[in-house]
Amino acid sequence: MLDRRFIRENPAAVQAAVRVKGIDLDVDELLGLDQASRELRREVDDANTRRRSFAKEFAQADEATRERLRAEHDEQDEHLQKVSAELAVVNERLQALLLLTPMIPWEGAPVGPDDSANVTIRTWGTKPVFDFEPKDHVELLESRGWAEFSRARKVAGERAYALTGDMVLLERALLSYALDHLIERGSTVISVPAMVREEPLIGTGQFPAHREETYAITADSLYLAGTAEVALVGLHAGEILDARALPIRYAGISPCFRREAGSAGRDVRGLLRVHQFEKVEQFVICAADDDESDRWHFELLGAAEHLLQGLGMHYEVVECATGDMGAGKYRMNDINTWFPSLGRFRETHSCSSLHDWQARRANVRYRDADGTVRFAYTLNNTAIATPRLLAALVENYQTAEQKVRVPEVLRPYLGGRAEL
């Protein structure tokens, strides 16, 4: 969400952002509503001023005068009611449009409608070379008895899965590896609610634009969050933080739920796109400073790369295009990890800077050293999302004997085992 004043003063920049991000938003309507809202507000304010002085007068009047005043009041009150109602209508529509306003993207972001316009900015490592016919993760897991797919789908429908035996341990190892590394880098580990209210979903930006991607628990007016980010933003919603408390750095772990409504029929096989997964998410709330935000962006990205390098996984980092990054993002870098079975990279991480777009929605502020209250900046990045990364891992580390070699960094979490 953008600042109303900013929109008023920079309509062309907002228009441009709407265009390159492919947002369905009528900026002219927004500007008109902003103007109308301010005019009506002025009228309501004036009416309230009169109402208040009227009450004073009434309190001091004698009974006869009061009778006369009551009649006057009805007229005034009617006007106030009418204007207030008009203002409420305008504000409701205005707020709905404001929630759709996009962050102005970084000027270096490739302009394009979707991820086809993303640009690879570096790659790390090399493709694994196999002297046998490698299996994809589904074949491998099934042949080793490491997963249940059709049985799980009997229980929970399409995209459901159950990990078995060593796969459970390997997944847990991946998560532990990520948590331990993020602690070392200075984050606070935190496990957060996966069931959340509507407010934090609006706060992060999932709602209203992506409502259909979220599971609703209607009986309790709760939703299943698609990422720990929702709770992490929500934790500090409405707060005015002390500048000395910043940056706040979290490593949040939670189950994540996604309806994948927009991807129906795609990647239905295996573990690539599932409705329920586990994720360690990096999240930062920092001061409203572009340079500082950039530093954290690369710190988060660096942490994710470090984890992948430790695992010895071949990956590429891409600069995401304006149409791919989402409304709230200032800048987004995805990391795509190599999947031998696909013969290509596939998104496993996403690092985003949102500047104050998210903090403004969630009302996360801080008091600067000079006493000024500002909206904070927020950033987030995947550390480990599994089972997608787990699938990549087993595909990359499979042997001719259908075993899986364990990367050095994970062995401490698996009782020192070098092979599964």
Add this chain to the structure above:
RNA sequence: GGUGGAGUCGCCUAGUGGCCGAGGGCGCACGCCUCGAAAGCGUGUGAGGGGGCAACCUCUCCGUGGGUUCAAAUCCCACCUCCACCGCCA
């Protein structure tokens, strides 16, 4: 699921219809005092919006949303959260 209590400007608190357009204390900031500090004294100290070149004027917010009233922190209704107890329970 049930019963009872509570939610006020960072923290604690006063406030049961108009004097609240919210008082006090703590904390914090600045000043005086001091060689320096502490103590003491003094001054200031919530957020958001609108108008004005400006000093300034003005509106909204006492958990949230409605309602009653000329007038609501205060009365009524619903909800949220916290605390205590009862029931159930991994």
